[in-house]
Amino acid sequence: MLIISNAEVIYNRVILVLKGLSLHVPESKIVALLGANGAGKSTTLKAISGLLKSEDGEVSSGSLEFMGEQINNMDPEEIVRKGIFQVMEGRRVFEDLTIDENLDVGGHTRKDAAGFKRDKDLVYDYFPRLRERRNQLSGFLSGGEQQMLAIGRALMARPKLMLLDEPSLGIAPLLVQEIFELIKMINTEEKTTILLVEQNANIAFSICDHAYIIEGGRIAMSGTTEQMKSNSDVKEFYLGTGEGKEKKSYRDLKGYKRRKRWL
Amino acid sequence: MDITFLLQLFINGLVVGSIYALVATGFVIIYKATGALNLAQGEFLMVGAYLCLNLLSKYQVPFWQAILITFAFAALLGAIIERVILRPLIGSHLISVIMVTLGLSSILKALIQLAYGTDTIPFPEVFPSAPVQIGPIPVSQGYLYAIGCVTVLVALLTSFFKYSKTGIAMRATASSQQVALSMGISVKKMFAISWAIAAIVSAMGGILLGTIRGGIDMSLSHMGLKVLPVVILGGLDSILGAIVGGLIIGILENFSGGYLDPLVGGGAKEVAPYIALILILMFKPYGLFGKKKIERV
Numbered sequence: 001m002l003i004i005s006n007a008e009v010i011y012n013r014v015i016l017v018l019k020g021l022s023l024h025v026p027e028s029k030i031v032a033l034l035g036a037n038g039a040g041k042s043t044t045l046k047a048i049s050g051l052l053k054s055e056d057g058e059v060s061s062g063s064l065e066f067m068g069e070q071i072n073n074m075d076p077e078e079i080v081r082k083g084i085f086q087v088m089e090g091r092r093v094f095e096d097l098t099i100d101e102n103l104d105v106g107g108h109t110r111k112d113a114a115g116f117k118r119d120k121d122l123v124y125d126y127f128p129r130l131r132e133r134r135n136q137l138s139g140f141l142s143g144g145e146q147q148m149l150a151i152g153r154a155l156m157a158r159p160k161l162m163l164l165d166e167p168s169l170g171i172a173p174l175l176v177q178e179i180f181e182l183i184k185m186i187n188t189e190e191k192t193t194i195l196l197v198e199q200n201a202n203i204a205f206s207i208c209d210h211a212y213i214i215e216g217g218r219i220a221m222s223g224t225t226e227q228m229k230s231n232s233d234v235k236e237f238y239l240g241t242g243e244g245k246e247k248k249s250y251r252d253l254k255g256y257k258r259r260k261r262w263l
Numbered sequence: 264m265d266i267t268f269l270l271q272l273f274i275n276g277l278v279v280g281s282i283y284a285l286v287a288t289g290f291v292i293i294y295k296a297t298g299a300l301n302l303a304q305g306e307f308l309m310v311g312a313y314l315c316l317n318l319l320s321k322y323q324v325p326f327w328q329a330i331l332i333t334f335a336f337a338a339l340l341g342a343i344i345e346r347v348i349l350r351p352l353i354g355s356h357l358i359s360v361i362m363v364t365l366g367l368s369s370i371l372k373a374l375i376q377l378a379y380g381t382d383t384i385p386f387p388e389v390f391p392s393a394p395v396q397i398g399p400i401p402v403s404q405g406y407l408y409a410i411g412c413v414t415v416l417v418a419l420l421t422s423f424f425k426y427s428k429t430g431i432a433m434r435a436t437a438s439s440q441q442v443a444l445s446m447g448i449s450v451k452k453m454f455a456i457s458w459a460i461a462a463i464v465s466a467m468g469g470i471l472l473g474t475i476r477g478g479i480d481m482s483l484s485h486m487g488l489k490v491l492p493v494v495i496l497g498g499l500d501s502i503l504g505a506i507v508g509g510l511i512i513g514i515l516e517n518f519s520g521g522y523l524d525p526l527v528g529g530g531a532k533e534v535a536p537y538i539a540l541i542l543i544l545m546f547k548p549y550g551l552f553g554k555k556k557i558e559r560v
Binding site: 049050051054055076077079080081085086088092094095096097101102104105106108109153157 | 428431432434435438439440441442443444445446447448449554
């Protein structure tokens with residue numbers, strides 16, 4: 001569905017952030033993109049959704065292909081109309097709009113009034129807490145509820161591909177669990193393809209089919225969830241369950257080199 | 264104290280204030296949507312007034328149709344100015360945007376002078392002139408129509424922002440441009456619409472001022488400056504604030520004109536709004552209704 005090959009992204013015409021990144025998101029799957037801070041995860045999502053432009057960035061080479069069509073450097077509004085919707089990092093709800101209005105804005109590009117209404121009911125069915133408070137300002141919701149609203153708002157656009165940028169950020173562990181279950185449910189029931197960016201590898205592995213690890217603007221490793229979970233490097237650096245229980249030290253050169261490859 | 268005199272001042276203040284409110288609303292809409300202060304707001308008002316006058320006296324268009332044509336023209340003018348002059352400046356420093364609107368105001372003023380000269384031109388009488396008695400005081404019908412027009416327009420605007428899809432999208436854009444972009448909203452289109460709306464409400468303000476004063480001249484453009492204390496008083500980003508602020512400044516102005524001018528020998532009317540402005544900003548720096556960010560606890 002989405003094929004990125006050798007994409008390079010430059011900010012301010014100077015700073016090269018993605019250095020030839022390639023990845024593939026197959027239809028109706030959940031693909032996770034994992035990596036440390038500054039690895040280029042969010043940049044990858046913004047390159048897909050076109051939001052790079054508003055931050056003075058551009059895809060300088062390589063290709064982004066969505067359902068057989070080039071979407072390099074298209075305007076974000078066009079990309080939304082093509083069926084890609086990004087849920088930005090840190091929830092970013094419109095705080096001085098009510099919950100209901102937030103959902104309206106999410107469906108801004110919709111033309112079919114009947115489907116719009118049906119989907120709003122659907123969103124409220126997924127997130128009953130939102131229905132209770134539909135006429136309240138969304139700025140007063142808790143972090144978890146705002147994340148639900150952000151995802152619900154994305155659902156209103158009926159996207160084919162949903163880009164989720166760290167939905168677990170700053171949210172209580174129990175709620176994170178709930179939100180990820182809902183993401184899985186949206187994927188299976190609405191057939192929405194999902195590209196998920198996460199720092200929390202454990203929770204991402206619990207729902208994804210396929211995972212990529214990004215490091216310094218390139219893909220360092222990829223595989224199915226099972227393959228990734230059983231890889232010893234991933235275990236040690238992402239899941240924290242590797243064998244090396246003793247304290248790491250620079251004397252242990254081998255471990256140091258391995259670590260250097262990752263971070 | 265003479266109660267009739269007081270009421271008379273009050274009503275005058277209300278009428279002038281409601282026009283301030285209208286123009287201030289345009290100011291606030293542009294500020295909210297694009298973050299720019301439009302210092303050419305007074306010139307928008309002037310352009311509207313002159314155009315309507317032209318339609319009325321030269322082409323003999325009936326008043327209500329003349330208003331609609333003026334609106335259409337104002338909207339077009341606003342959108343074109345946004346497209347040609349302000350859009351290339353997106354992303355540049357706020358000060359440069361404000362300076363450009365200042366330049367724009369000079370250009371518009373000069374164009375009007377070129378076309379109509381600097382003399383006061385009488386505005387045709389469109390509302391019946393016979394005053395109506397409200398309680399003890401006679402009120403000119405023009406005043407009542409003016410207040411009526413403002414009320415209708417403000418009500419229309421309010422429901423536009425509250426219920427229409429475009430209105431909600433504009434509020435979303437005001438809240439965060441980047442997130443609005445990610446929703447598939449064309450932020451540029453929203454900018455153009457807000458300039459168009461601002462131009463329309465200013466034009467209405469100009470027409471009403473023309474009918475009330477009975478003639479228009481270059482001094483109409485000073486309204487742009489007058490509206491500045493109104494919006495700062497009400498809070499730059501609040502439409503409700505613009506309305507309340509407009510009424511307060513209008514009434515305050517007339518009261519100080521009526522009661523203070525005889526004592527200090529004139530001029531109090533002009534200064535009073537700015538003194539009130541300074542006082543209010545000392546205690547409420549965001550204005551009466553300005554938004555402080557929602558803090559979640």
